[in-house]
Amino acid sequence: MIAKIVHFFGDTKFANWRRRALVIVLVTVVIADFLVERDHGEFFWDDLSGWWAGFGFLSCVVIIVVSKAIGHQGRIMRDEDYYD
Amino acid sequence: MIEWIHPGLLFVVGALIIPLLKSQWRKIWLLLVPLLAVASVATMSPGDYGSFEFVNVHLLVGKVDKLSLVFAWVFTVMAFIGCLYSLHVRDTPQHVAAFLYVGSALGVVFAGDWFILLVSWEVMAFASAYLIFASHQEQATRAGYRYLLVHVTGGVMLFGGIVLHGIETGSFFFGPLVDEAGKGGGLAFNLILLSFLLNAAVPPLNAWLTDAYPEATVTGAVFLSAFTTKTAVYVLIRTFPGTEILIWLGVIMALYGVIYAVLENDCRRLLAYHIVSQVGYMVVGVGIGTEMALNGSSSHAFAHIIYKGLLFMGAGAVIHMTGCRKLTEMGGLYRSMPWTVFLYMIGAFAISAFPLFSGFVTKSMVIAAAAGDNRAIIVLLLTVASSGTFLHTGLKLPYYMFFGKDCGLRPPEPPLNMLLAMGIAATLCIGIGVFPGLLYNLLPHPVEFIPYTGAHITSSLSILMFTAAGFVLLLRSLDPEKTISLDTDWFYRKGALLFMWFAQKPVTWWEKNLSELSDTVILRMLHGSAKISLRFDISVIDAVVNGVARTALMCGAKVRQLQTGVVSHYAMYMVAGLLVCIALYTFGWLR
Structure with a gap:
């Protein structure tokens, strides 16, 4: 299990997957930042x-x-x- | 019944017994002593213990309060992890030095007066230096001497400051040197502050750390990363809370470490620069000085000791298995060391303050304290440093060490004890992140800070993930280069060369010429003047002495002829003499 996760981040054959995953995470984080409730700071x-x-x-x-x-x-x- | 056992004493006594034990017994002992120390801390209650008079000075060995307890907890737990990590090491003196180092660090933590603090401080410097010398390589030995040179200088400053403070105040109790407003001053104040800043590795007094730690043994560096800088943070919290200058020094530290980490090629030196950076946050907290800020500094020190230990253990495991230490020599190791990668990454997420990891619940407390104190620039600059932390420790270092270009090496995982030690540290990193209340309960002041709010989570993830995006886009420009970076140790390394040149060239030349001059001119002059004085002695002084003696003999012979032996002659001389006296009196004196 651990080896498989580490392998995903190392093996070049997953490079496109990694790139896509990063874009998805970036978009999700920004959307979440817009949706989240804010106290006046x-x-x-x-x-x-x-x-x-x-x-x-x-x-x-x-x-x-x-x-x-x-x-x-x-x-x-x-x-x-x-x-x- | 013994009411209190000093955990530091357990380590010091434990150190003396290590050489007497063999193989399995030694291993058991190495784990048992830290466990007993943890138990001793767990059962400790606040109060003053072990006070006595020594040459008219009141000493207090054990001042136990919440602040000393939080540091004692993490020191003893980290000592256990470090001992487990170094269990395979057969070099006895290394274990002894590590024990003395931990023991003296605990001595500082519980010190109730300045003398106990000073003694512990000095033992700490020498015991830790051995962990550098123990590499038995020339560059390590040189770095070890430089390390000692700097720390002995710091120790002398501390000693001077303590003596002056004692004379000024008449008290040697270890406590705040600032008033309620964080103000203080004078020579004693500055000397003590300077010696503490030196141990906290505040630039420009930081180079001893980044110079020496990467030269230490694989296991020694794990201990080094934990204790010296964090005891400095502890004493700063005790003595200088609210000292304004610390805020700016801390911010400089946080950024300084980040900038140098970009340039660094040695994996453990990169991590060492991030000690400087992370300790910067703690120093900022001390400078702000509010309850929340001091809680932030203490909790961040706690979390930092564990995750930095884990990172040094990860990098150390790679060095132990490959013998390589430069990023340009590594790459592709994930294939054969997945567990090392996994555990290292937990430390990397913790230092980068990802949600659910320890840094998230501690680092943010310092930043929130700065925000609460309305310091916008400090908040922004510390956030830049946070981005840099993830960039190097979470992205650059693992990428070039474990992934990236394949160096062809296929080292196996490190020994089980190393993996277990890393596993415990990783568990604690996640444990603190998931259950922050456990750590918050240990802190010196009540905690009102709530780390897990929606906005805090999304803002942290935004910073971190967009840093990752920047890393991916600029990856090529981060490629490590086969260089070293000049730091402030340049001044004493080049300064020492200049000193050696001065000793070997001008001083030696002067000394040689002076002895030649003395052989040729001065000695000959001395010979000549000795001859002249001998001649003077014989011809003048001896002649005078002989002449006087001869005259005295001659006069004696003449006087002898006046002594006839006839009484009437003597009576006549007396009468004549009397008459002369009367005549003198009459004609001379009375006139």
Whole structure:
């Protein structure tokens, strides 16, 4: 059972299934976020459905782009024998 | 009847007995001691235990309250899991060091005064350092020395701060250094805060952790990931609640770890950067200082110890079975290690705060406390860090370690004891997530926070699943690279090289030239001046002495001739003398 689940996420023959599953999950989560009951919160985004989906995606992209820029352009990443 | 047994003492005494036991008995002992410690914590009730006077200072070994109990619970449970995970290890000193490390961490947790705290703090540093040295590889030894260098410096700062604090206040009781408004100051305050921040791995004082933990033994790293930073969080909660600067330092930590994790190729170093990131949330909670925030920090420390232990166990299992530690050398291991993948992923879901996993019910408490304190920017930045956590620990690391490009290796699953230890940790990760009330009941303040609301679940899933979407789209740019990342350890690693160069070049050159100068010029000058003074001694001083002696002899001979032996002559000399005196008196003195 466990091996089968893990296999589903690893084997390339399930790649399309995985992609479809991800899209379904994304759509479901956004719909659920619109349907869910909200208490009036402290900030404007607490009343804004779909806010965290956009924020999550943007965060991910910003983290990758900014970190790699710091690593490469900021000369943080060096050869493995740098200290030898 | 003994009213209280210090669980730390169980570990310290237990450590001394380990070398005396062989094979099966040792294994039983390694599991029995942590179980006894858990039992000791379970039966403990709040109060002060073991207080005594030592050189006019009042010491308190056991200060038990809800805060110390929540940390003691997780420390002893994690010690059991760590011991089970390392049950196959035959290297006795490693077990002894791990026991002393856990024992001293518990010493900090129950310390009622600053002296007990300091002693436990120092033992913790040295015992943990052994778990790095025990790798017996050159780079581990070097990292171990750097680790010790940093921690000894931190220990000296703490010692200085404690002494100053004692002089200023006249009290050595371990307690808050801030007033109700979270304000405090002075040299003692700053020294102690700095030493605590160092152990919590707050940038720029973080590099000791990310430098040394990945060099530790597979089993040693599991212990390391649990105790040092979390004892630092514990003492911060005790002494600096509400200290504003901690909020910003915590946010910097949370993001700093995430940025470095993108660049990292070493699997355990990536996880180490996420310790920095996760401890950031706890530090933010301490900085906010409200009851909810401190509950958040304590509960997140609890959950973090278990899931981070699980993640280190998962990565350690792969290193143990393959000998590889870099993501560029791994890939495709899911085929032969499905259970390791499965258990690792439970830890990954827990750290990423998926609903029904432990991080969901603890991390959100810190973020909710920040929202309750009306800190919008903090909430947004911590959410960015949450996205980064899932991106690396839940997606990047497992993808490149277990899935992705097939490296061709087909290692079997790790030994049963390792899998069982991971299984227990995984069960706890889910258990806390599903039944948060069990953990909330242990927290220092009453909990009013409800994690499972519809909006909280959908917003968390939105962040996480859209992070996954970003990962899939940008997968290629996340490919690990064969590099290392420069961190603040650069300053003392390069600084040490500069110091060595200074010692070997300018200092050695100066020393060589100075001795040459002394051999050639100064020594010759000294010889010459010695000759001159010898000649002066013989020709002048000796001549003067001899001349004086000769004159004295001559005068003696002359005077001898005046002594005739006739009494009338002597009487005449006396009368003549008297007359001279009278004459002098009359003509001289009276005038």
